[in-house]
Amino acid sequence: MLDVTLLGCGGMMPLPNRFLTALLARYNGMSVLIDCGEATQIALRKCGLSPKPIGVMCFTHYHADHISGLPGMLLTMGNAERTEPLVMIGPKGLTQVVASLRIIAPELPFEIICKEIEEQEQTFEFDGMYIDAFRVKHNVVCYGYSIRIPRAGRFDVDAAMQLPIDRRYWGRLQNGETVTVDGATYTPDMVMGPERTGIKVTYTTDTRPTDRIVHYAEGADLFICEGMYGEDDKADKAVEHKHMTFAEAAELAARANPKRMWLTHYSPSLVNPKPFMDGVRRVFANAEPGKDGKNLDIVFAEE
C-alpha cells in the first residue's frame, strides 16, 4: 500500500557510492519526496523510479545536502512534461529559498505551491494520506515528518441491517458521510467498527534526540532515523553539531518501539555502518543500517 525507498543514506556531501539522504514514498499513484540533495534525481533514476509523479516535496531544513538537488529535479520533472501543481512543505523561508534556487530553473510547466510550516507540529492532508511535520532540534529550524495512511474500521453489516434505511445509503455511510433520511440523521459510526491500525513511516534527520521524535515514531511501521556517527566516542561531536550517534538513535527507537528502524545520514567519515550494528541491536533489536535504494512495501496489518 505504501511503498518507501530510501534513495540515499549519506549526510553532508554526496559520495560516489552513497547518495544523500532522501525518501520517496508512493501511495495510490502519488509520490512524496522528503529532502532533495544534490544527485537525488540520479538516485531516483537508479532505483527505476520517476520524478514525474512526485506530488509533494517535504524539506526538513535548508542545509544544502537536503535541498541542493531541487533546481535539477524541477527541470527534470518539467522535461517529463509534468503539468500538475507541485506542493512543497518546509520550514519558514521556503518560498524565498525556492525562488532563490530557481534562478537557474525559472521556467517550469507546472505551478509550485509552497506551504511553510508555522507551528511546532502541523499536519497536511492529501487524498487520504497525512503528513505530520514536527519540529526537531538542529542548529537551524528543522522538522521531522511522519507519513500516515489511516484505516477506517470494518463495515458492520449487522448494525447496518438494524437501521431503518435502504441499503443504497450504506456506501455513503461507509465513506464517512452523514445521511439524512425521512428527517432522521444517520452517522458513519452507526455502521463502522473502531478505526483500525493504519500505516506510518517516520523520518527524521539532522537532530539531537527529543521526546517529540519518540512520540511521532511511536509504533511506526518504519522509523528512519539519522545516525551520523557509529562510534560512541563521537558523542561530543554529535552534541556539538546537533546530530546523533547510532547509540542515541537506538535509544530513541527503544522508547518509540516502531516495527523497525533504519539508520541513515551517515558522516562521510563513516565508511561502513555494519560493524556498529551489534551495539545498536542490543538496545533495539529491529534495527538495520539504511543503504541507497533500500525499499519496503508496507501493507495494512491483518486484523
Next chain:
Amino acid sequence: MLDVTLLGCGGMMPLPNRFLTALLARYNGMSVLIDCGEATQIALRKCGLSPKPIGVMCFTHYHADHISGLPGMLLTMGNAERTEPLVMIGPKGLTQVVASLRIIAPELPFEIICKEIEEQEQTFEFDGMYIDAFRVKHNVVCYGYSIRIPRAGRFDVDAAMQLPIDRRYWGRLQNGETVTVDGATYTPDMVMGPERTGIKVTYTTDTRPTDRIVHYAEGADLFICEGMYGEDDKADKAVEHKHMTFAEAAELAARANPKRMWLTHYSPSLVNPKPFMDGVRRVFANAEPGKDGKNLDIVFAEE
C-alpha cells in the same frame, strides 16, 4: 604539464552512468574547473581528484546542467578547509547567480571573486596560464573557453655570450626581464629564440557551429566540443535548441584542425555515441567520443 579530465559527458540532466559535462584542468598545482552541474563533485571524487585546489571556476552559461552543482561544490571545498580566494569567470549576471545559489551555502571560509565577461572575447591570466573566453551561439549568452600555456623560446647561449654583460644577468633576461647594465639596455629577445608552441585545450558546449569556435580551436592539443545528437536526422532539433549534431562538430574540427577532438554533452536520448563515430571520423579522423573520467596529460611538443 596540463592534465585534463572530462568529468562527465552528459547534457540536460545527470544520469546514473553519465555525469554532466564539466572539465578539470590541472597545471602547476592549480586546478581550473569549467562548468559545475549537479553531481560534478561526485564525478571529481570518482576520478580521485580533489576540489580543494580549484583556483578558478569558469561557467559557459547559467543553465542548470552547467551550474547546479555549485553550492555543494563550494561547501565541500569549505569542508576541506580551503582558505585561498576562488576566482569565478562567467557571462554577465555571474555575481547575482552565485549570490542567489548561495542561499544554501552562505558561510564559506574563503573569498569568492567574480569576474564577469564583458566582451565577446576576453582573456584572463593566472600565473602563466591563460584562459580565453569567447562568445558562442546558444539561446542564452554562452561562452567557450581555451586554456593556454604559452611556451617561451629557447635560450640562445651563443647570443648571450656575445653580450658584454656578466652571466648572472642571463637568468633575468630568460625570465622576460629587461636589464640595464652600465647604462646599456638588454632585452629578452636578444637571448631568446622565437616563442615555441605552447599547450591549448578548447572547450565549447551549448552552441551552434561558428567561425569563432574554429578560430579558438585552431591547432589545439585537444578540442572538446558538444555533440548533443548523434543522428543526422536530428539536425533540425539541433538548430531549434541551439546545439550541434556529431556531424556538425566534425565539420568544425575539420576546419580548426586540432590534434584531437572529444565529443561531449550528449542528449539523454543518446544511449551510446560509438555507433556514430565512423561518420564523424570520415570528416575528422582524430575524433573520440568523450566519456566520464576521460583523461589526457598534455606536454609541450618536442621542437
